[in-house]
Amino acid sequence: MNVRYERCLGGELFTAEGRRILDFLSGYCVHNVGHNHPAVIAAIREELESCGPAMLQSHVAERAGELAEQLCRRAGGRLTKAFFASSGSEGIEAAIKLARANTKRSGLLYAKGAFHGLTCGALSIMGEAFWRLGFGPLLPDTEAIPFDDVDELENKLRTRQFAAFIVEPIQSEGGVRVPTAEYFRAAQALCRRYGTLLVLDEVQTGMYRVGTFLAAERYAVDPDMVVLAKALSGGLIPVSAVLMSEAIYDSVYGSLRRAIIHTSTFSENSLAMRAGLATLEVLESENLGRRAIQSGALLRRKLVEALRGYEMVKEVRGEGLLLGIEFTSPRSLRLRVPFEAFMKIHPAMFGQIVVMRLFRDHGILTQICGNNFLVLKAAPPLAVTEEQIEEFVAAVADVIEMAHTSGAFWSEALGLARRAII
Ligand SMILES: Cc1ncc(COP(=O)(O)O)c(C=O)c1O
Secondary structure (H helix, E strand, O other), rough: OOOOOEEEEEEEEEOOOOOOOEEEOOOOOOOOOOOOOOOHHHHHHHHOOOOOOOOOOOOHHHHHHHHHHHHHHHHEEEEEEEEEEHHHHHHHHHHHHHHHHHHHOOOOEEEEOOOOOOOOHHHOOOOOOHHOOOOOOOOOOOEEEOOHHHHHHHHHHOHHHHHHHEOOOOOOOOOEEEOOOOOHHHHHHHHHOOOOEEEEOOOOOOOOOOOOOHHHOOOOOOOEEEOOOEHOOOOOOEEEEEEHHHHHHHHHHOOOOOOOOOOOOOOOHHHHHHHHHHHHHHHHHHOHHHHHHHHHHHHEEEEHHHHHOOOOOEEEEEEEEEEEEEEEOOOOHHHHHHHHHHHHHOHHHHHHHHHHHHHHHHHHHHHEEOOEEEEEEEEOOOOOHHHHHHHHHHHHHHHHHHHHHHHHHHHHHHHHHHHHOO
8 A cells, every 4th residue: 555645635645656546544534624735735834934933932922822722712611721742642641741730640541442642651541452562661550441331430430549531532543433422421520520630532533523623512521631633733734732721721830830841842833833723724614514524424324325234344333524334254154254264363354455455446545443453444534525425435335345255355365364474
């Protein structure tokens, strides 16, 4: 899949060999406004050409204030302050420190299957042990509970040892897992009761990916902190943000002595701030939230129709344009034998063959989830058209039909298996 791309525009990628690839991955939810949006490029160019203050570290950066205000206004609730950084992981690191300082507790609670990033703090709360192997010792006092399980959450919170419950509103890499409607309301009430901060990792779900500015809105929760990254940059300049309540901000930064107690050189840099402001403007002027809901419903309906009856397809699920197709071991022996044999060689094998076929035979870019290899992502840029949706659905249906009927699908898998074993 490593081809040489020459131009990337909207939802389409053009290679040096003259191929056109349709993007249904969006760089794991980075490209909500599409690739190289002209308005974001113009804003960044204007910022560069203005020769304004950048990274002075000695004054209040106005653009950072502007972006903080815009983000907090949209997030609502108790979120009135922002800390900026350059990646999702850095945002999670900040949230961990802020939560510990605010609560004077050390414990961190997270959900199994979660993906929060690969720096040491974030890695300490990753839902799969695989990512941690060889990098320890990591942070102490972290504990995992099953996602979407209120009783387990209460059992842990009751100990009053946890500074924060850090959780994705929808587990993206965990397999596009959508919680039950009541889960976050209950989680919020429990967190308040036991003095634990509710921190939502909206790195993939935020910025209108699921229709609303934050996925939190869909669950009517009012978190203590929210981490944003990925799509906030417009796909061009790295930036992340931690939105927090006044109380958290004051407890950490609220004295002259501690006014710069957690910061970073590239935090608040003018290019990133400008990119964030321009991205918000595009998301809203093009109604990309509403379009995510409409296109997501269409994509989901068409996928369900096209994949109905295939033994290897378990479910199509998700919200807005964060959808996943879950595969499962087939019932019939003829199909189950190769499916399970390849799963034994590597659990990602089946999904990777589907991904490769989509890319090579149909010019579609997508991937399986990082913590759940049986789920294929369907997450295009939010302005995806009906024709592009039809193209994707037809391609997926074709590959799945092939997996059920053709020996060629499994002989390809054999080639990949050989490389996996070597
Ligand atoms: C939900 C979530 N949180 C945090 C991160 C870490 O973000 P970054 O890769 O920018 O450090 C990711 C990255 O994929 C993510 O999906």
